[in-house]
Amino acid sequence: xxxxxxxxxxxxxxxxxxxxxxxxxxxxxxxxxxxxxxxxxxxxxxxxxxxxxxxxxxxxxxxxxxxxxxxxxxxxxxxxxxxxxxxxxxxxxxxxxxxxxxxxxxxxxxxxxxxxxxxxxxxxxxxxxxxxxxxxxxxxxxxxxxxxxxxxxxxxxxxxxxxxxxxxxxxxxxxxxxxxxxx
Amino acid sequence: xxxxxxxxxxxxxxxxxxxxxxxxxxxxxxxxxxxxxxxxxxxxxxxxxxxxxxxxxxxxxxxxxxxxxxxxxxxxxxxxxxxxxxxxxxxxxxxxxxxxxxxxxxxxxxxxxxxxxxxxxxxxxxxxxxxxxxxxxxxxxxxxxxxxxxxxxxxxxxxxxxxxxxxxxxxxxxxxxxxxxxxxxxxxxxxxxxxxxxxxxxxxxxxxxxxxxxxxxxxxxxxxxxxxxxxxxxxxxxxxxxxxxxxxxxxxxxxxxxxxxxxxxxxxxxxxxxxxxxxxxxxxxxxxxxxxxxxxxxxxxxxxxxxxxxxxxxxxxxxxxxxxxxxxxxxxxxxxxxxxxxxxxxxxxxxxxxxxxxxxxxxxxxxxxxxxxxxxxxxxxxxxxxxxxxxxxxxxxxxxxxxxxxxxxxxxxxxxxxxxxxxxxxxxxxxxxxxxxxxxxxxxxxxxxxxxxxxxxxxxxxxxxxxxxxxxxxxxxxxxxxxxxxxxxxxxxxxxxxxxxxxxxxxxxxxxxxxxxxx
Numbered sequence: 001x002x003x004x005x006x007x008x009x010x011x012x013x014x015x016x017x018x019x020x021x022x023x024x025x026x027x028x029x030x031x032x033x034x035x036x037x038x039x040x041x042x043x044x045x046x047x048x049x050x051x052x053x054x055x056x057x058x059x060x061x062x063x064x065x066x067x068x069x070x071x072x073x074x075x076x077x078x079x080x081x082x083x084x085x086x087x088x089x090x091x092x093x094x095x096x097x098x099x100x101x102x103x104x105x106x107x108x109x110x111x112x113x114x115x116x117x118x119x120x121x122x123x124x125x126x127x128x129x130x131x132x133x134x135x136x137x138x139x140x141x142x143x144x145x146x147x148x149x150x151x152x153x154x155x156x157x158x159x160x161x162x163x164x165x166x167x168x169x170x171x172x173x174x175x176x177x178x179x180x181x182x183x
Numbered sequence: 184x185x186x187x188x189x190x191x192x193x194x195x196x197x198x199x200x201x202x203x204x205x206x207x208x209x210x211x212x213x214x215x216x217x218x219x220x221x222x223x224x225x226x227x228x229x230x231x232x233x234x235x236x237x238x239x240x241x242x243x244x245x246x247x248x249x250x251x252x253x254x255x256x257x258x259x260x261x262x263x264x265x266x267x268x269x270x271x272x273x274x275x276x277x278x279x280x281x282x283x284x285x286x287x288x289x290x291x292x293x294x295x296x297x298x299x300x301x302x303x304x305x306x307x308x309x310x311x312x313x314x315x316x317x318x319x320x321x322x323x324x325x326x327x328x329x330x331x332x333x334x335x336x337x338x339x340x341x342x343x344x345x346x347x348x349x350x351x352x353x354x355x356x357x358x359x360x361x362x363x364x365x366x367x368x369x370x371x372x373x374x375x376x377x378x379x380x381x382x383x384x385x386x387x388x389x390x391x392x393x394x395x396x397x398x399x400x401x402x403x404x405x406x407x408x409x410x411x412x413x414x415x416x417x418x419x420x421x422x423x424x425x426x427x428x429x430x431x432x433x434x435x436x437x438x439x440x441x442x443x444x445x446x447x448x449x450x451x452x453x454x455x456x457x458x459x460x461x462x463x464x465x466x467x468x469x470x471x472x473x474x475x476x477x478x479x480x481x482x483x484x485x486x487x488x489x490x491x492x493x494x495x496x497x498x499x500x501x502x503x504x505x506x507x508x509x510x511x512x513x514x515x516x517x518x519x520x521x522x523x524x525x526x527x528x529x530x531x532x533x534x535x536x537x538x539x540x541x542x543x544x545x546x547x548x549x550x551x552x553x554x555x556x557x558x559x560x561x562x563x564x565x566x567x568x569x570x571x572x573x574x575x576x577x578x579x580x581x582x583x584x585x586x587x588x589x590x591x592x593x594x595x596x597x598x599x600x601x602x603x604x605x606x607x608x609x610x611x612x613x614x615x616x617x618x619x620x621x622x623x624x625x626x627x628x629x630x631x632x633x634x635x636x637x638x639x640x641x642x643x644x645x646x647x648x649x650x651x652x653x654x655x656x657x658x659x660x661x662x663x664x665x666x667x668x669x670x671x672x673x674x675x676x677x678x679x680x681x682x683x684x685x686x687x688x689x690x691x692x693x694x695x696x697x698x699x700x701x702x
Contacts, residue, residue: 006284006360013352017386024394024424029409032420039487042419072413073328113412119487170413178406 040122043115043166049133050126055154057091061161063152065125068166069098075171077102077110077138082145090154098131098167101143109176111135112167121163124153135172190692199294202286203692204271207293209589211268212582214296216658218260219575221304223651225253230613230647233640236632246630247315248307254318258436259343260300262570265578266439267292267350270378273585274354276683276690277372279363279699284356292349299342306332306339317628319429322410322421326402333403337396344393351385354378363682365701369460372681374442376463380470381438384431387474391428395421419484426477434473436570437537438466440577441508444530446681447584448512451527452519453678458511465504465511472501482553491550498548502541509538524676525599529580532572532607540568543618558628561621567614571650572607579606579657584679586664587671591689594664602660605653612646 003011036044065088067081078101088094102108112132116122127133131146138144152163191197191206201207228249232240241249271289275282283289306313311330314320325333358379362371371379398409398421408414410421441462449456456462478486478494486494512534521527543565547556556562579602587593616639621627625636632640674684682701686694 006356009356009359010285010352013355013386017348017352017390019390020387021390021394024391024398028391028394028424028427029420032417032423036417041487042417042485044417047415111413119485168412170411172413175406175408175411175414 040116040119043117043119043122045114045116045122045125045127047133049130050128050151052093052126052128052151055091057089058154059089061158062087062089063156063160064162065094065150065152066162066164067096067098068164070166070168072168072170075110075169076104077108077169078143079112079167079169088150088152090152090156093128093149093151095129095147095149097145097147099143099145100136100138100169102138102140105140107137107139108171108173109135109137111170111172113170115166115168117164117166118160121156121160124156124160125163125165126151126153132167135176200290202282202290204275204283204286204289205589205690205692207283207289208268208271208273210293211264211271211296214293215261215265215268218256218264218300220654220658222253222256222261223654225249225256226647227651229253230644232630233632234644235641236634236637238631241630243630244312244315247317247628248313250628251314251317251320252303252307255303255314256300257570258318258432259340260296262436262574262578263347264296266378266381266436266574267347269374269439269443269578269581269585270350270354272589273683274357274375274378275361276686276694277375277681278358278361278366279682279695279701280357280361281693281696283353284361285353288349289353292346292353295342295346295349299339299346302335302342303339306330306335309335319425320399321425322399322402322418326399326410329403334400337400340396341393344389347385347389351382351389354382355386358382363695363698363701369463370701372442373445373456373459373462373466374439377438377442377445377466380466381435384435384438384470384473388428388431388435391424392432395424395428398424419481422481422484423477426480427474429480430477431470431473433566433569434469436574438470440533440537440574441466443577443581443584444512444533447526447530447580448515448534450584450676450679451522451524451530452516453521454515454519456511457514457517458507461507462511465507468504469501472497472504476501479548479550479553482550483557495548495550499545502545505541509534509541524583525596525603526580526584526676528600528603528607529576529583532603533576533580536568536572536576536611540565540570540573543568556621558626559621560617560625560627563627564614564617564621567617571610571614576606579603582661584676585683586661587675588683588686588688588690590665590668591671591687592664592668593671593675594660594668598656598660598663602653602656605656606650609646609648609650609653613643613650614646616640616642 036042064085066085069079069081071077071079080099082097082099086094086096114132116125127150129147129149131148198210228241232246271283309332311332313332314336316324316329358375401407402409402411408416410416410418412418445456445462476494476498478490479498482491547553547562547565583599620636620639625632671688673687682699685699
């Protein structure tokens with residue numbers, strides 16, 4: 001098909017517009033996620049368990065890791081860490097539990113989202129076991145102790161001696177229903 | 184040949200079915216003015232509530248709907264359609280084309296708009312009210328915590344986006360293909376140049392906005408989690424996508440204004456525009472830079488230091504091409520034979536006040552200082568200084584410059600000067616005190632404030648009412664000019680240049696059916 005010059009301009013313009021719409025979904029979103037992973041932006045941690053590698057414990061320094069538990073708006077579970085901070089050496093395993101209870105009269109599903117502060121330490125705080133890797137279904141009035149095991153990497157920059165690992169608990173009951181209905 | 188010289192069709196259907204660029208331009212301009220009054224009346228509600236501290240007139244949730252809808256209506260309903268209207272009227276006449284390249288699509292892109300805005304305005308009457316999350320509709324305010332009417336808001340944004348993209352494609356096709364022989368790119372009037380670049384910005388970023396609202400729609404209704412941290416998404420992603428659209432968008436609202444002012448200042452300084460080529464390159468550089476500065480709107484969300492520094496310097500870099508433009512306008516006026524007709528008054532006010540807005544923008548670009556200014560009235564003062572005396576004064580200037588060409592009558596010049604001075608004083612009285620209350624820490628989008636801000640807010644409200652009422656005078660001046668008045672010559676301004684002044688006033692229904700000779 002022979003296009004006149006005006007038609008060629010129009011076709012190019014339409015392709016640009018459609019391309020930019022696709023760009024949002026296929027480039028911007030994945031690129032943002034990759035950037036978050038690489039830079040530790042927003043303190044987002046690896047959503048999968050860390051495979052620990054044998055390494056010497058660095059006893060020359062002690063790192064304080066603090067724990068925070070927050071409920072997102074509209075979430076009413078009791079949610080708290082068994083201890084508010086641990087002092088561990090890099091390479092050493094720290095373990096603790098988070099207590100959670102569903103005080104409502106209905107079955108619910110919760111999801112804890114971790115965030116590390118400061119951002120530049122994000123990649124050096126490893127979790128070999130965490131309740132945040134999966135969603136947590138709790139029946140009405142059910143309570144539970146959820147385990148967490150962490151390792152601070154030996155390569156943690158020297159100027160950092162205190163980390164905060166914060167969890168926000170989201171109510172994903174409705175979202176789960178929508179997802180199952182959508183499938 | 185009688186077919187080639189017919190006038191407009193009779194009756195109302197003329198406006199529904201028209202494919203004439205002048206008819207469509209007029210409809211865009213009238214629609215834009217209606218939206219200007221609609222958005223303005225919401226600003227009056229805001230200023231009335233803020234006249235005194237405390238809550239007296241409206242509920243906080245309604246106040247939030249007012250700030251949100253005021254922003255959306257002014258940006259998408261008033262400023263953008265006004266520029267598209269001017270483009271429709273003037274671009275074919277400036278490049279010697281008989282019409283826009285795609286006249287039927289032109290009709291369609293206009294007629295989508297009234298439906299889009301009717302849909303958006305109707306949300307105000309729905310259960311739970313209209314959009315109340317600010318014109319930037321940050322997730323999760325606009326997803327998890329949004330009123331049920333948000334779905335209609337999303338569709339309205341989709342429709343506006345489609346309309347803008349079609350309008351932009353039309354402008355590009357017209358400028359690139361329908362120029363009269365001899366009208367090379369570097370001979371085009373700057374209004375045409377700025378619109379060409381604006382049109383490229385539009386087709387690049389309006390789809391991004393459509394993508395952002397589509398993701399919202401999917402999060403709300405289809406269980407995805409683009410912006411929901413609970414499902415593995417990230418609310419900050421919304422801000423990145425939005426401002427990737429949003430920053431080019433603010434240049435979409437100012438570049439055509441640069442073009443209008445670059446036409447008017449030489450006409451009333453009776454000199455050629457100083458530095459035409461540098462003007463073209465400056466506009467192109469501003470357009471390019473607009474894509475790499477978006478995160479300066481979100482310095483406070485938590486960006487790595489290197490990011491803050493990059494976006495800070497990239498933003499400051501924009502001051503360079505903008506400075507070139509301001510320099511050129513001043514150099515054009517320097518030692519010219521200036522006269523101060525209404526279009527020139529608005530243009531000079533544009534140069535001075537837009538520069539003030541530019542300076543407060545520079546202050547905001549300083550990342551460490553932005554933590555103090557973020558979300559205060561200082562930001563409100565800044566963007567109203569670039570949009571009111573920037574975009575809107577340039578539109579007024581353009582209307583007063585070309586109105587004799589459109590109607591064939593000279594308007595009431597005395598009244599138009601009253602309109603200018605009332606707008607000028609009202610606008611400064613409204614927005615200048617906002618710098619002070621903002622620096623003192625008054626947060627934006629809040630219906631109440633601390634006692635210490637009371638006096639400045641009362642001044643702002645008085646200025647706001649003055650500016651608002653004055654715009655009814657503008658309506659009166661335009662209607663009076665359409666109805667009659669002193670006969671305007673083909674070229675009513677002795678210093679004006681350009682093909683549009685070669686056709687008689689009022690411009691015949693069809694112009695340049697045979698291309699003119701461009702020297």
